[in-house]
Amino acid sequence: MHGLLVYSSSRLNVMQCVQRHAVFVCCTLQTCLLYKFCFFCLMHPGKPLYISSKHKAKNWGMAVNVYSTSITQETMSRHDIIAWVNDILCLNYTKVEQLSSGAAYCQFMDLLFPGCISLKKVKFQAKLEHEYIHNFKLLQASFKRMNVDKIIPVEKLVKGRFQDNLDFIQWFKKFFDANYDGKEYDPIAARQGQDAIPPPDPGEQIFNLPKKSHHAASSPTAGASRLSSTTPKPTTPTSRPSSAKKIPVAGSTPAKGEKELEAQVVHLTEQVNTLKSALEGVEKERDYYFSKLREVELLCQEQGEENAPFVDRLMEVLYASDEQDRAELAEGEEKDGNQHEEGPDGQQEEQDEY
Known part of the structure; x- marks a missing residue:
């Protein structure tokens, strides 16, 4: 009996020693990890503790969706847009139509959600439709990701x-305002030195015709001189004055052609400038x-149910298409014609009664 008690007490002592040793080891490991963490923070101040792109993607969250209607749509002019x-992207765009390349929208998404789109794949110097x-x-992929x-x-x-590009940029302005958190952004550094050249304007292309006409005009003279040198000279002296007269004629025709081309x-160019000014006036x-x-x-929408028939009629006029306008005009002419036809019959009936 005494031996059993001694054995049990010794076993308890061993278990207690093992537990104490385990606690000591755990405390030692925690202390080492804490020292390692403090050393890392001292050696790398301001460095984030996570670097993986997966963690970065998880921190994006979901974008705030906005919906543009006739009531919520902003009325910003094209110049303000x-x-x-x-101003935001440090670009040199002059027209709303130049946003059709899609490069500006891609960089806006990189500004709002860094890393959701690869700007290296964006063609900032796009000039053709397949590049747009x-x-x-790329923009659609970033939309799906967010x-x-x-x-x-x-x-x-x-x-x-x-109109299509104006409607989309007005919606994107609302989307930008709903998701922008005010952080700083360097658009030039984000593009990594790529020049964001706006798409070319077809109206500004002027063909350099005088240079081409000069080369085209110089070739006949050279050919004529070569032919004159290779052809044998006639023996009769009367043929020499005729050949001397033909040489200035060959040289004078290209000069006249150059002048005509320059005048054209x-x-x-004057016609192009005139059409440009007329187009600007039409756009204004x-x-x-x-x-x-x-x-x-907007006034019709604010009126609501007040003056409902008048407001409804006015909205129909605003939203009517060309085909509807023609149909309504044809119906109105038919009604007027019927009234004019019924008028003389009524007068004859009254005269018969009298």
Whole structure:
């Protein structure tokens, strides 16, 4: 009995020693890890503790979706929109149509959600339609990655039409305001030295015709001189004055051709400048009337149920297409014609009664 008690007590002592040793080892490991962490913080101040791109992707979260309607849509002018884009991304765009390359939208997504799109793949110097489509595919992938519900009308945007690009950039401005957190961003450094050249304007291309005409005109004279040197000289002296007379005639025809081509270039350049000024005037007039119609639409929406018939009729006029306008005009002419036909019959019936 005494032996059993001694054995049990010794076993308890061994267990206690093992537990104490385990606790000591755990405390030692924790202390070592703490010292290692402090040493790392001292040697690398300000360095983040996570570097993996997977952790970075998890920190994006979800983008705030915005929906643009006739009520919520901002009425920013095209000049304000372009100024805003140039100010944020340090670009030199002059027209809304130049946003059709898609490069600016890709860099906006990199600004809002760093790392969601690879700017190395973006073609900032895109000049052709298939390059625009490449940029918009990258934009669509970033939208999908950030759970953005907006559907990008790529086929319309790459055509470079004013209204399509204006509608999309106005929506993107609202999306930017809803997701921007105010952090600093260096757009030039983010592009890694790539020059963001805006797409070329077809109206500004002027062909250098005088140089081509000069080379084309110089070739006949050279051929004529070679032919004159290779052909045998006639024996009769009367043929020499005739050949001497033909030489200045061959040299004078190219000079006349050059002058005519230069005059055509000057005339075509004047026509291009005239059409440019006329187009600018038409665009200003279009923007003016569009803003007026927009104000009328907002007033109709503010009226609500008051003056409902008048407001409904006015909204129908605003949203009517050309085909509807023609159909309504045809119906109105038919009604007027029927009234004119019924008028004389009624007068004859009254005269018969009398």
